[in-house]
Amino acid sequence: MSVEETIKRIQSQKGVQGIIIVNAEVLICNAGIPIKTTLDNSNTVHYAGLIHQLVMKARSTVREIDPQNDLTFLRVRSKKNEIMIAPDKDYFLIVIQNPSE
């Protein structure tokens, strides 16, 4: 079951507004650069940059408390939609969904 198919399926689910895959390298300075997206360019860059910082903060919070723990998922629910972020070692997967649509 390839990643491409899964992402296509997510895209076709009800209420999904966009999917962004962001590079998450820490040491090299190309962090927070979107690799693949279904949204328009300006929004993508906006989301990628802001969410990158948020995820770094969340991850450091979890790991400072217990270094063997790690962040697996982050959901930011707002009035209009929900931003779901799944971090990996090298990439983030961000999905913006409006569940009540």
Next chain:
Amino acid sequence: MGGGVEEWTQERTLEKPANQLDLSEEELNEEITRILTSNNPHAPQNIVRYTYKERTYKPMSTVDQLAVHCVLEGNLIHKDSDEARSQRAQQGLIKGQYTMQTSLNLSIYKDEDPGEEAVEMVEGEGGVNEEMGDEESNVRKERKLKNQFNFWDRGSQTLNNPLRCTMYDVYTEELQLQEKNKEKQRTQSSKEDKRETKLLLIFNYLTSFFFFFQSDDISKLARVSTNMERMVVQNIFDDIAQDFQYFEDSADEFSEGGTLLPLWKFHYSKAKRLSVTSLCWNQKYQDLFGVGLGSYDFTKQGSGMLLLYTVKNCTFPQYIFSTDSSVMCLDIHTKMSYLVAVGFYDGCVAVYNLKLKTMLPTHKSSVLSGKHTDPVWQVRWQKDDMDNHHNFFSVSSDGRVVSWTLIKVLKEYVYIRYTLSLKRLDALSPEGAETVDSGRCIDFHKEFDNMFLLGTEEGKIHKSSKAYSNHLIQTYNAHNMAVEAVRWNHFHPRVFISCSYDWTVKIWDHTVPTPMFTFDLNAAVGDVSWAPYSSTVFAAVTSDGKVHVFDLNTNKYKALCQQLVVAKDTSQLTHIEFNPVHPIIIVGDDHGYINCFKLSPNLRKKPKVSLLTLSGFPVK
């Protein structure tokens, strides 16, 4: 010549300068006190500073009175200051080097017992070295004081304020590398290997470096994307998830009966024309269940499918296996929950390993290894045998009960079989031709693993043991048509249940040849299953689309729930299974749909008396 003396005797007249003050006698006699202070006459006396507290300019009362007349910088330093100590150490070093050299020379000239003497001298030097080393390190320690030329700016360092977790990561990586190196050193000691490993390491480094900059490879996102899909689906089906967890039908307090709350529906688009031939919950991951898809129709045989769904994602299966022949039965191993045994319509059996990422089974029987000649109707995993080999039983219409054991012999798998063939004891056919009973379903006793029940297409149930290969212990004349399912009770050691297309469900005590209970459900019964939480609750599905749930503790004659769950005239229900821990059941029909229902509280009543399992321990 006498004129000079005369000059001396002349009166001296007072000469007043022109600008001298004219003072009176009194003023001349006035005493004026002059005070010697240490104030600097040149220091300003009217300095004013702005105070932020009072927001005004205020005169400063105290002013610095220091007047510097002369400044001379000297080059004397205190003997105990840092600088002095470091200078002394430096001088000492230089001296020490000189002494070492001289001692070396001495050793060369000595020449008596050069071995020992040399060693001693070396050791002595070593001692001297150590002392020097200490001083050096001291010097070095002290040299680490920051000065304006030796100070590193924070901004030019690689990582500012690194998080504790990143340092932990780096440390663990280093540890792992070191361990790997140690192992490599242990295993490889030859020089050639060292060269190879060095080359490998360099290659690895280069490739990783290369990929570091070039990798846009998102295949690492597999796990992350499945998680994300489940979250998205959970958002969409949020109300169902909430119902699953929290909904309890309050109408149950007022009536004896119960209801089934519909939850998720599972359907795979490529399995449209196939019917559900078997269902099985995974014992370890209790949200995962397996579905076998195929066709019961003899004329419409085609391909089949094995799907594994999780309750967390009802839109798409987790595992998909396509097969050439219809899947008729499946069983998931209780302990090794990644092993799935499958029986096909063409008589083969296969074992799939979910951990491997291949679409093919890891083991498959063939004509050579003795596959069945008729469809395999049921497979059941057994406990590993004494040599820790996995084994399972299969039942087929060709009248054989075969035990397959997976043994690895010289890197290949061999299947050893034990067969029980069901020859009819009373040969009614002419010419003494042997006929066999066709097995349809099998169930092994929960406690006495050797004993099993076998349902046949002729409607009989045979009780036998693995110890006998040709002998049946007892036969029950159970039904008029083929026995679709036979199951031992999870708790009571003597009770089992059977169902058949002859519209009946019967409950037996294996010591008694006639059934204890008979229930007529007005339609062909496809499957029956005991509940895992109670010895008196069971559920049956019929071809008119109804699910019947009974609780013998509450009502011995009538079902507590008889609910129509699919459209009446179009689908028939084929199989039903209770989840081991959650109060849900899955029901499969002949259109490939699997429906999941939640049992209402009346259907989930556990008996008040503590249930003992067969071995005498109380049920959790």
